[in-house]
Amino acid sequence: MAINLSGGLSAISQVHDSSAINNGHIVIGSGVQNAVAMRVEAGPNALALNNGVIDINGRAQFQPAENIGMLVLDSGSGGRVGNTGTINLNGDNSTAMKIIARDGNSASAFSGGTINVNGDADSIFSTINTAVWLTGQEGSSVKADLSGPINLNGNSAVGIRAEGNATVNVTSDAVPRLNGGQYQIGVYAIGPEARINLPANGSYTTSNWFNTLFRYQDGAIFDGRGMTLTADTFFSTGVMGSGDGTQVYTHGATINIGQIATGLVIENGALGIIDANTQINITADTGRAALVDGMKRNLVGDYIDPNSKPSDDSLLINHAAINGAADWQNGLVAANHAQLINTGNITFGGREPMPLKPIPVQPSSTVAISA
Structure with missing residues (x-):
C-alpha cells in the first residue's frame, strides 16, 4: 500500500536560524512518497x-511522488548546512540533497559525505533519482560545495543538476561516478546562469548504455578545456548541448568514442564549436564524432515532439581532425534544418565510412566543407 503524505512529512524539520544534527539513522520506507x-x-x-x-x-x-534526503529552502547562506554522513537513494524518483533559493533569497549547502544512488528510476516514464539538485529561482541565488563521493549505481540517475542562478563547486573526489546503470547523466546544467565548476584536467567515462557525461541546455555554457571524455558504451554521448542560447566549446578536449556512441550532440538551436586543438578518436565501429540536429530530445534521447518544427539555428562548427580505423564510422552528421561547417581533416580507414552526412528527416540541413 502506498502512503502518500499529502503536504509532505519530515523526520526532522526546522525553520529560521535553528540547529538540528542527525547522528542516527533515518529511513523513508518503501511504501512512502x-x-x-x-x-x-x-x-x-x-x-x-x-x-x-x-x-x-x-x-x-x-511514478511515485518525490522523496528527499535533505531539503534546503532559503537557508544556509551564512550558516552550516550539509551532509557529512551517508545518503542512500534505494527507491524511485528521489533526491539526496535538494537546495532551493526563492523570492530573492539565497541558499547554500555542502556535502563532504557519501551519496549513493542505488535504486532504479525510470526516466522513460519521467522518474529520476538525483544526487544533488540546485535551483536558483529568478532574483535568487543558490550554491553548493561538494567534496564527497557521488556514486551512480542505478538506472536513470543524475549526479549533479544545477538550474537557474546556481553555482556548484566540485572537487575531484566529488565528480559523479557512473558505475553501471543505464540512462545516467553525470552533470546536468540548465540556463545561462547555471555554473558547475569542475576540477582541472578531469577524465570522464560512461559505464553503460544510454549514458550522457554532460547535458547542458537552455542557455548553459559548456567548456571542455583540459577534459578527457570517453563515450565508449552503446548509445552513449559525451556532451549534449540543447536549446537556444546553449553553447558547447571543446577547447582542446580529448574525446574518445566507442561503438554506437557519439562524442557531441548539438540540437534545437544550440551552438557547438570544436576547435583545432581538440583530439577526436573514434575507437570502434559505428562510432560517430558529432551530430547537429534541429529537433529536441528528452533525457532518454527520444524526440520530445517529432512533429514540431525544427530549429533553423542549430550550428556545429568543426576545426578538428577526426580519425578512425574501424568499420562503418560516421564523422559529422546534420539533421532537421541544422547547419554544419567543417574545416578539419577527416580520415577513416575502415569499411563504408561516412565522413560527412546530411540526414533529410525533415529537409534543409546544411553542410559546408572547406577542408
Whole structure:
C-alpha cells in the first residue's frame, strides 16, 4: 500500500536560524512518497547537519511522488548546512540533497559525505533519482560545495543538476561516478546562469548504455578545456548541448568514442564549436564524432515532439581532425534544418565510412566543407 503524505512529512524539520544534527539513522520506507528526511527553511544562519545515515527507499507506486534526503529552502547562506554522513537513494524518483533559493533569497549547502544512488528510476516514464539538485529561482541565488563521493549505481540517475542562478563547486573526489546503470547523466546544467565548476584536467567515462557525461541546455555554457571524455558504451554521448542560447566549446578536449556512441550532440538551436586543438578518436565501429540536429530530445534521447518544427539555428562548427580505423564510422552528421561547417581533416580507414552526412528527416540541413 502506498502512503502518500499529502503536504509532505519530515523526520526532522526546522525553520529560521535553528540547529538540528542527525547522528542516527533515518529511513523513508518503501511504501512512502512525498517525504523528507531533514528539512530546513528560512534559516540563513541555520545549522543543519547529517552526520548519520539516511536511507530513502520509497517506491510506493508507478511514478511515485518525490522523496528527499535533505531539503534546503532559503537557508544556509551564512550558516552550516550539509551532509557529512551517508545518503542512500534505494527507491524511485528521489533526491539526496535538494537546495532551493526563492523570492530573492539565497541558499547554500555542502556535502563532504557519501551519496549513493542505488535504486532504479525510470526516466522513460519521467522518474529520476538525483544526487544533488540546485535551483536558483529568478532574483535568487543558490550554491553548493561538494567534496564527497557521488556514486551512480542505478538506472536513470543524475549526479549533479544545477538550474537557474546556481553555482556548484566540485572537487575531484566529488565528480559523479557512473558505475553501471543505464540512462545516467553525470552533470546536468540548465540556463545561462547555471555554473558547475569542475576540477582541472578531469577524465570522464560512461559505464553503460544510454549514458550522457554532460547535458547542458537552455542557455548553459559548456567548456571542455583540459577534459578527457570517453563515450565508449552503446548509445552513449559525451556532451549534449540543447536549446537556444546553449553553447558547447571543446577547447582542446580529448574525446574518445566507442561503438554506437557519439562524442557531441548539438540540437534545437544550440551552438557547438570544436576547435583545432581538440583530439577526436573514434575507437570502434559505428562510432560517430558529432551530430547537429534541429529537433529536441528528452533525457532518454527520444524526440520530445517529432512533429514540431525544427530549429533553423542549430550550428556545429568543426576545426578538428577526426580519425578512425574501424568499420562503418560516421564523422559529422546534420539533421532537421541544422547547419554544419567543417574545416578539419577527416580520415577513416575502415569499411563504408561516412565522413560527412546530411540526414533529410525533415529537409534543409546544411553542410559546408572547406577542408
